[in-house]
Amino acid sequence: MTAIAALIFAAIVLSGLLNIYLDRRQAAAVLAHRGSVPAAFASTVTLEEHQRAADYTVARTRLSAIETIYDTGLALLWLGFLLRPLFDFVAAHVPAGLTRSVATMVLVAALSYLLTLPFAIYKTFKLEAKFGFNRTTAATFALDQVKAAALQLALGVPLLYGLFALLRALPNLWWIFAWIGLMAIMVAMIVIYPAFIAPLFNKFTPMADGPMKSGIEALLRKCGFESNGLFIMDASKRSAHGNAYFTGFGKAKRIVFFDTLLEKHTGDEILSVLAHELGHYKFGHVIQKIGESAALALVVFAVLHWAFAAGTLPAAFHLPNDPSLVLMIVMTAIGPFASLFAPVTNYLSRRAEFQADAFAKSMTGAAPMISALTKLTRDNLATLTPDWLYTLFNYSHPPVPERIAHLQS
Numbered sequence: 584m585t586a587i588a589a590l591i592f593a594a595i596v597l598s599g600l601l602n603i604y605l606d607r608r609q610a611a612a613v614l615a616h617r618g619s620v621p622a623a624f625a626s627t628v629t630l631e632e633h634q635r636a637a638d639y640t641v642a643r644t645r646l647s648a649i650e651t652i653y654d655t656g657l658a659l660l661w662l663g664f665l666l667r668p669l670f671d672f673v674a675a676h677v678p679a680g681l682t683r684s685v686a687t688m689v690l691v692a693a694l695s696y697l698l699t700l701p702f703a704i705y706k707t708f709k710l711e712a713k714f715g716f717n718r719t720t721a722a723t724f725a726l727d728q729v730k731a732a733a734l735q736l737a738l739g740v741p742l743l744y745g746l747f748a749l750l751r752a753l754p755n756l757w758w759i760f761a762w763i764g765l766m767a768i769m770v771a772m773i774v775i776y777p778a779f780i781a782p783l784f785n786k787f788t789p790m791a792d793g794p795m796k797s798g799i800e801a802l803l804r805k806c807g808f809e810s811n812g813l814f815i816m817d818a819s820k821r822s823a824h825g826n827a828y829f830t831g832f833g834k835a836k837r838i839v840f841f842d843t844l845l846e847k848h849t850g851d852e853i854l855s856v857l858a859h860e861l862g863h864y865k866f867g868h869v870i871q872k873i874g875e876s877a878a879l880a881l882v883v884f885a886v887l888h889w890a891f892a893a894g895t896l897p898a899a900f901h902l903p904n905d906p907s908l909v910l911m912i913v914m915t916a917i918g919p920f921a922s923l924f925a926p927v928t929n930y931l932s933r934r935a936e937f938q939a940d941a942f943a944k945s946m947t948g949a950a951p952m953i954s955a956l957t958k959l960t961r962d963n964l965a966t967l968t969p970d971w972l973y974t975l976f977n978y979s980h981p982p983v984p985e986r987i988a989h990l991q992s
């Protein structure tokens with residue numbers, strides 16, 4: 584085995600072990616505190632709710648550990664054994680060229696999807712259902728899968744053709760153009776997604792006139808925020824988890840509330856959740872996130888450029904030097920390496936959350952934000968006692984007890 588193959592195999596195994604270790608720590612921390620509600624929540628969360636949250640968290644972390652073992656095994660199998668016969672099969676049916684590379688990628692993606700589908704089914708219809716969150720039916724679930732697959736084929740196949748053609752035409756500069764192209768697609772998606780893709784999956788109804796809407800409009804004016812619409816999304820069609828978000832940029836921004844959020848929260852709480860989202864906008868977090876993704880994409884393309892030019896990667900895994908196989912190896916290896924940087928990106932994201940909370944506090948006061956966070960935690964069965972090391976790697980948002988402590992200070 585060459586050094587580079589050994590390094591990639593080691594990264595896959597180590598990242599799998601790290602994630603299992605973190606899952607075990609999380610389950611242990613939650614179980615250790617299952618017996619009593621943390622003092623700060625004694626008056627807002629019952630012992631029964633606290634224990635249901637503990638059971639839900641433990642069930643999810645255990646499933647996640649099993650999934651990690653499965654995914655790690657699959658990644659090793661793909662690189663060590665499966666890619667070769669799969670590529671030979673495609674090569675026997677499709678003549679050499681762009682189509683062969685694209686067909687290889689599509690086949691690998693389709694098989695990977697089928698191999699992970701049982702987990703998605705189990706999560707939705709067993710785990711989420713057991714804790715009362717699942718509201719989707721088998722028919723909606725199946726239709727979602729078909730729509731998502733069709734969408735991925737419609738967008739992915741032309742993109743792959745474009746990438747492989749670019750690689751062939753400009754072997755030295757392709758990655759700069761590919762990066763510029765990806766950035767253009769990302770910006771276009773900000774406009775295309777809410778208008779064309781999200782409506783394929785959910786219904787968006789403009790919020791009706793009334794005290795709720797005028798309260799929201801007053802808050803938007805106070806924050807100097809322009810928007811071209813307030814929408815309610817029928818999230819309850821699939822799940823009972825509540826949320827709110829906004830999409831788009833400039834004057835075309837839309838604010839979307841899950842119907843599940845509106846069902847369970849008071850007007851003041853909803854305004855504070857919205858003020859938090861507006862805080863992200865005010866502090867430039869949206870632009871910052873786009874900048875982070877752009878920098879990351881540039882690194883990935885530089886790595887790919889090296890991998891395509893050097894030609895050592897496929898040889899290291901005894902594979903033919905086809906761009907689809909180079910792309911597969913890099914995509915399989917990148918996750919484990921990236922997971923080591925999760926604490927850095929999570930730290931940046933958590934800092935942004937504290938800033939947005941502080942903004943919400945300055946606009947609507949601390950009390951409604953605190954009660955909204957408490958309700959969201961309680962209703963989403965989020966644990967109040969996570970493990971600190973687990974949160975460092977897995978929480979993009981600070982644990983709610985910390986957010987509430989900040990709001991109170």
Ligand SMILES: [Zn+2]
Nearest residue numbers: 859863936939
């Ligand atoms: Zn936030």
